[in-house]
Amino acid sequence: MHFITSSYALNLNHLAIFQAVAEAGSIGGGAARLYISQPAVSKQLKEFEATLGLPLFDRLPKGVRLTAAGEQLLVYARRISTTEHAAEQALAEIRDLHAGKLAIGASTTIGNYLLPSLLAEYRRNRPGIEIVLEIANTELIQRKLLDNALDLGLTEGFVESAELRAEVFAMDQIVVIAAPDHPLAKRTGLTLQELCHEPCVLREPGSGTRSVIEHMLTQRGLQHAAAMSLGSTEAIKRAVAAGAGISLVSRLAVSSELAAKTLALLPVEDLQLERPLHKLSLRNKQPSRAVQAFADLLALHLSEHGYPEVCSLRKQTRRRNHHIRPV
Numbered sequence: 001m002h003f004i005t006s007s008y009a010l011n012l013n014h015l016a017i018f019q020a021v022a023e024a025g026s027i028g029g030g031a032a033r034l035y036i037s038q039p040a041v042s043k044q045l046k047e048f049e050a051t052l053g054l055p056l057f058d059r060l061p062k063g064v065r066l067t068a069a070g071e072q073l074l075v076y077a078r079r080i081s082t083t084e085h086a087a088e089q090a091l092a093e094i095r096d097l098h099a100g101k102l103a104i105g106a107s108t109t110i111g112n113y114l115l116p117s118l119l120a121e122y123r124r125n126r127p128g129i130e131i132v133l134e135i136a137n138t139e140l141i142q143r144k145l146l147d148n149a150l151d152l153g154l155t156e157g158f159v160e161s162a163e164l165r166a167e168v169f170a171m172d173q174i175v176v177i178a179a180p181d182h183p184l185a186k187r188t189g190l191t192l193q194e195l196c197h198e199p200c201v202l203r204e205p206g207s208g209t210r211s212v213i214e215h216m217l218t219q220r221g222l223q224h225a226a227a228m229s230l231g232s233t234e235a236i237k238r239a240v241a242a243g244a245g246i247s248l249v250s251r252l253a254v255s256s257e258l259a260a261k262t263l264a265l266l267p268v269e270d271l272q273l274e275r276p277l278h279k280l281s282l283r284n285k286q287p288s289r290a291v292q293a294f295a296d297l298l299a300l301h302l303s304e305h306g307y308p309e310v311c312s313l314r315k316q317t318r319r320r321n322h323h324i325r326p327v
Helices: 012-024 027-034 038-052 068-095 108-125 138-146 208-219 233-241 251-260 289-304 311-320
Strands: 057-060 063-066 100-106 129-135 152-155 164-178 199-203 225-230 247-250 264-266 274-282
Touching: 012 027, 012 038, 012 063, 012 068, 027 038, 063 068, 068 289, 100 108, 100 138, 100 289, 108 129, 108 152, 108 251, 108 289, 138 152, 138 164, 138 274, 152 289, 164 208, 164 233, 164 251, 164 289, 199 208, 199 233, 199 247, 208 247, 225 233, 233 247, 233 251, 247 251, 251 264, 274 289
Parallel strands: 100 129, 100 152, 199 225
Antiparallel strands: 057 063, 152 274, 164 247, 164 264, 164 274
């Protein structure tokens, strides 16, 4: 295959001057449009014609007239001008967050319970941004980040990778819930040992959250009474609200039910079970303005909902929660 290469490249500044003169019908008119001097326009046009090796104008006593080459070039100059303007407009819209794309990957708890309302607020403020949310396991999210298919990952756990930057953006608590009319709902000073005598509704054996709970109880020499094993957090919440027993779940998963008082939080004195939530991104990728705006909104949302600033505690948190596995 043979490629034809030109001995010159079109200078966009020369092209803009040419178009202004062509459309004005005179060098003076073109200079006025561009707010530059007439001698400067004449000089630039001569340089342009010399570079092209073709005359673009016939100079007349009253103005200029396009040559055949000039008429042909004007067609392309207008196309280039339109495309250049469109490119500037598109970049300006991205810069000002009127356009662009935000692709986020999240693990189950975060994707189902934290992000929907947050992304709805983001969308209201920035309707021109296309939002893509993918809910998957941590391993898949990390792989898509490494493939540059996602801008940001939010996961309960993460696997160390030299190519990924990981920050703890909040601590998720495992809390005890019951129906509002449960006998323990009005109690204070509850202990884990007391709770172990209550029927408990848990996730299925092998789930991350159940493993964390069982590990914690085993360390303290305790056993729970598993009245029911269910395959989803939504099913657990409904069963608990209906009076099937108590449960231990992510605080993120029950924030709306606690606010609506369809579930009650049981204060347990000797239960302090937390797991870090991680924000993942490619280490050498500069975050877009759309991503930065989302990160700012996330931080504000967590602050307003009582999640403390934890970035400074990142290393300490990882050591303390090394046994906690992602859901």
